[in-house]
Amino acid sequence: MPYTKLEEYNIEVTDEVKNKFESIITDLGEDISREGIVKTPERAAKAMQFLMQGYHQDAAEILKGAMFKEDYNEMVIVKDIELYSLCEHHMLPFFGKAHIAYIPDGHIVGLSKLPRIVDVFARRMQVQERLTHDILECINNTLRPKGVAVVIEAQHLCMMMRGVQKQNSSTTTSGFRGQFEKIETRNEFLKLISSDLK
Ligand SMILES: Nc1nc2c(ncn2[C@@H]2O[C@H](COP(=O)(O)OP(=O)(O)OP(=O)(O)O)[C@@H](O)[C@H]2O)c(=O)[nH]1
Numbered sequence: 001m002p003y004t005k006l007e008e009y010n011i012e013v014t015d016e017v018k019n020k021f022e023s024i025i026t027d028l029g030e031d032i033s034r035e036g037i038v039k040t041p042e043r044a045a046k047a048m049q050f051l052m053q054g055y056h057q058d059a060a061e062i063l064k065g066a067m068f069k070e071d072y073n074e075m076v077i078v079k080d081i082e083l084y085s086l087c088e089h090h091m092l093p094f095f096g097k098a099h100i101a102y103i104p105d106g107h108i109v110g111l112s113k114l115p116r117i118v119d120v121f122a123r124r125m126q127v128q129e130r131l132t133h134d135i136l137e138c139i140n141n142t143l144r145p146k147g148v149a150v151v152i153e154a155q156h157l158c159m160m161m162r163g164v165q166k167q168n169s170s171t172t173t174s175g176f177r178g179q180f181e182k183i184e185t186r187n188e189f190l191k192l193i194s195s196d197l198k
């Protein structure tokens with residue numbers, strides 16, 4: 001499916017998911033006819049469509065839409081890209097920051113497209129490791145740079161609100177391709193983003 005911003009919701013999906021949320025809310029002990037929550041199943045159905053819109057978007061097409069020929073051979077870093085995703089095990093949010101770097105090989109990419117593809121891959125059911133890889137491989141295969149690096153630092157509500165209930169742990173994942181596989185290049189990148197890593 002083509003890349004579209006989710007400004008309208010699919011009526012049939014909203015209706016189906018709304019009915020299911022009515023059952024879920026009832027099964028969990030709430031009174032679905034209570035005034036304050038009468039519209040909650042529909043709101044939740046729309047919210048979940050928003051949070052999972054990435055399935056209907058094409059990250060490679062987004063990058064291809066803003067690739068420009070340019071002889072710039074230095075590292076380009078976009079850091080502190082906030083992200084919100086859903087853990088695929090519990091469907092609870094995990095959230096944090098992504099830091100992306102690449103070294104161009106004849107083409108640069110419109111800077112805003114990097115946060116855009118983070119959102120495309122984050123807005124679906126994910127594990128942090130796969131989210132990191134999805135972003136890395138998309139840039140590597142589409143832009144074909146000399147190197148690409150992705151670091152994600154995130155906190156998982158499934159480890160905070162429930163389960164082990166640890167409030168201060170965070171998880172860091174990373175991936176490196178091309179010139180970033182060389183230790184000096186990788187270290188330069190890590191040093192430049194290190195103020196953001198705890
Ligand atoms: N590797 C990885 N694990 C994740 C991620 N998000 C959640 N998890 C983990 O997925 C695991 C699922 O384990 P299970 O034992 O099947 O589920 P559970 O009984 O709910 O586990 P607890 O969370 O320990 O209560 C848990 O250890 C979660 O912490 C992620 O992005 N990456």
Ligand SMILES: [Zn+2]
Pocket residue numbers: 087088089090091092156158159
């Ligand atoms: Zn989880």
